[in-house]
Amino acid sequence: MGIRFVLKESINDVLKLESTHEFIVKCDVRPNTIYAMTHNTTKRVEIENLNKIVHTLNLIAANKGINKKFNLSDVMIWED
Template sequence: MAIKFILKETLDSIGVTPNRFSTLSQVRSNTIYDMIYNETKRIDVKNLDSIVSTLNRLAKEKGIKKKFSLSDVAIWEDK
């Protein structure tokens, strides 16, 4: 059992690059890329909050009627 990050798919769905997202969310680009490549060992709750908040802000700006949550960043996968 493991956590799988699906942030890349979520970013693709709203049309934003990891670098741009890093800037907008004020989360280090290394942290974002670690999540994208499932290399994250731990994550700060503050970063998760910033990521989800930024996803929702971008969705609103782009007219996307979806409310993003933690399940759009990571999922629990049975191995």
């Protein structure tokens, strides 16, 4: 299988955001990049973008009073 992106689940299920667009507005990453990740069509990942995404997930969680620290496994996972 390989790498599977779970960013969409983190955005929708954990943060309870209405849409991916709400996340894109707060994150300094190209909308097409976020869209590709949430639809598992990403071919290449920039480390800087991963840092920004995890940072934004944690900022939104803190602002919403969600007691969770996000990390890379909330963006992508490895599946056999």
